[in-house]
Amino acid sequence: MIKDNLLKIKESLPNDVRLIAVSKTKPISLIKEAYGAGQLDFGENKVQELINKQPELSSDIRWHMIGHLQSNKVKYIAPFIHMIHGVDSFKLLNEINKQGKKHDRIINCLLQFHIAQESTKFGLDYESAKEIIENELFIEFKNVCICGVMGMATFTHQEEQVLSEFEYLHKIFIKLAKHPSISNSFKTVSMGMSNDYKLAINKGSNMVRIGSKIFGERIN
Ligand SMILES: *Cc1c(COP(=O)(O)O)cnc(C)c1O
Numbered sequence: 001m002i003k004d005n006l007l008k009i010k011e012s013l014p015n016d017v018r019l020i021a022v023s024k025t026k027p028i029s030l031i032k033e034a035y036g037a038g039q040l041d042f043g044e045n046k047v048q049e050l051i052n053k054q055p056e057l058s059s060d061i062r063w064h065m066i067g068h069l070q071s072n073k074v075k076y077i078a079p080f081i082h083m084i085h086g087v088d089s090f091k092l093l094n095e096i097n098k099q100g101k102k103h104d105r106i107i108n109c110l111l112q113f114h115i116a117q118e119s120t121k122f123g124l125d126y127e128s129a130k131e132i133i134e135n136e137l138f139i140e141f142k143n144v145c146i147c148g149v150m151g152m153a154t155f156t157h158q159e160e161q162v163l164s165e166f167e168y169l170h171k172i173f174i175k176l177a178k179h180p181s182i183s184n185s186f187k188t189v190s191m192g193m194s195n196d197y198k199l200a201i202n203k204g205s206n207m208v209r210i211g212s213k214i215f216g217e218r219i220n
Contacts, residue, residue, distance in 0.1 A: 003037040022211030100143030148188030166203035
């Protein structure tokens with residue numbers, strides 16, 4: 001069933017859009033099933049769950065941390081994490097760089113923006129993102145790669161609202177890409193989930209994070 005879900009979603013994605021299978025709350029057995037169907041990118045939103053699952057699964061899986069990340073927990077995922085989607089402060093980026101250095105790795109990061117109307121969702125605005133990349137220490141960060149942006153739209157059936165939020169994030173991406181502090185690795189626009197990924201792709205997403213459409217509804 002998971003294989004069929006994956007195939008159906010992949011068929012609907014343009015070639016340049018990467019699919020992250022969001023496996024949070026789902027057991028190892030289901031992740032193995034998706035992996036067996038050729039899926040290599042998986043997303044989790046809790047550090048504890050991620051570090052429980054990672055050693056149980058194949059080492060060629062690319063793990064994406066998609067949830068809010070506290071600086072004091074970066075050390076647990078730094079040895080293996082492929083990409084951290086939720087970078088929303090200089091303090092956090094500084095810590096990721098420090099832990100990357102310790103493990104002799106360059107850790108891929110996305111700047112998370114607050115684009116939704118809900119006040120509970122984490123993220124930067126354009127000005128605070130600019131402050132991060134204009135910080136004088138930023139150019140000395142050799143162990144992080146700022147690869148792009150990430151955001152979550154408002155949870156609503158009003159398509160116009162969702163479309164305008166995705167469009168806004170894409171505009172931020174375009175503006176930041178021209179900033180002198182930003183390298184040409186800045187290519188990723190991570191937006192779109194099970195219920196809105198088609199709208200996100202419409203507005204320039206090239207990375208979608210899909211959970212329930214692959215693994216089924218989550219109970220908690
Ligand atoms: C849970 C989650 C997703 C996937 O949500 P679905 O609606 O199940 O596709 C995507 N992104 C983030 C940040 C999430 O926390």
